[in-house]
Amino acid sequence: MSKASLSKYFIFVLMFTIVLIYKIYTIEMVSDNLNYYNVYNNIQNDTMPFQYEFILSLLMYISSSLGMDFFQFTFFKVLTFLPIIIYVDRNLSKRNNILSYLFLFSFISPPMIGTLIFLARQSLSLEFFLLLSLIHGFRKKIPLLVIMFFTHMGSIIWVPIFLWHKRIVAILNSKLFWVVSILILLISIFTGMDLTKTLIQYLSTLNNLPSFLMANLARKRDFYVIHEETDFDTLSVLNTTFAVIPALIYIIMVKIKNVEHYTVECLCALYGLSFFLFALFYNNQIFATRVGFVAYFFGVQYLFLFLLLAYLNKKRLLNSK
Known part of the structure; x- marks a missing residue:
């Protein structure tokens, strides 16, 4: 990887992380955000709040068992989006240009990061979709397809794209x-x-x-x-x-x-x-x-x-x- 690419990704990661920290600690506790907050704080008592869509609740349970609060969990959960987006950008072209910068840095705005927090299950299932788009061979995809489905069952509409x-x-x-x-x-x-x-x-x-x-x-x-x-x-x-x-x-x-x-x-x-x-x-x-x-x-x-x-x-x- 060239020095220019390393610099681009380093700045992207740094800025994304800063905005993410800001957004997490200024998050409005309304609607789905409040629901996820309450679910997280009760996860030790109710381990399957979303019933069969259990992947997010499983991650919540593990995080809670490790002593992390809702905000720390949300930070690490959203942070997993970073390497996937970088790999997608890298997968398209190894050349740097202004449009590549704009594509990457469009993910940094507080509203965008707020969306990743607000749509917790949907955005997590989207991460699995992006990973699947980087894998060739349907058999290799099966474990991730199953995980994606049990993250958010609505993602079943995406399965034909791979099948x-x-x-x-x-x-x-x-x-x-x-x-x-x-x-x-x-x-x-x-x-x-x-x-x-x-x-x-x-x-x-x-x-x-x-x-x-x-x-x-x-x-x-x-x-x-x-x-x-x-x-x-x-x-x-x-x-x-x-x-x-x-x-x-x-x-x-x-x-x-x-x-x-x-x-x-x-x-x-x-x-x-x-x-x-x-x-x-x-x-x-x-x-x-x-x-x-x-x-x-x-x-x-x-x-x-x-x-x-x-x-x-x-x-x-x-x-x-």
Whole structure:
């Protein structure tokens, strides 16, 4: 690794750590943050608060047994994101350029780190997805796929990206699919279309699913349908805009047909699927920001990633992996 790369990653790690410490000790104890705080402090009494989504609670139990408090646990949990992001950046290209810096440093803002804290299970499952995108060979992926699933069962929608990679990527990474997703978002915004209740009620009728999945679906149904009828408002114009801009950049600038890079294919497919689901369920705000959380919360990071991909592809600097 060159001195320039070492310097880049050192500065990135240092700044990320400083902002992370600041964010942890200024965290607002509301909503999911308060829930995780209470869960952590009671983890010795209730070891499976999320039931079958037990990976995070297992880590909490181990951390609590070692004498760490919630804030120390959260610090180390979020810190695990660092080496994965660095490896993803390194996996794309060993050349340094301004877009690589922008991609890395877009993870440093307090709102971004706050998102990693707030979406504890989702962000942890995302870490496992990123690791899976760096591993070749499906059999090697199986242990991580299982861990990802039991971290957050919603991640089951990502499994086809690895299981039927070529066929799924051909669909999710096609620019027609992305154009259709934008059209669906516009229809959702202007017509108020909401398919959430229909989807969840349909899934609840699938009696051949394992009992633990049925129980999980029942909880999700109650949560999303009940909250759909409240005045809870999570969508912001800014986040929605930054969900759309990367999609437009991808359609216009990224020549995906010229890219033969497994990690890139997985990352693009992840955003394509997330943006599609966000658009489809836009009018159920909680559900849209959960199934489409990658598009909604990581739009800025993907904006720079797609600009970086377009540049690397044009200059033929993208690693051939």
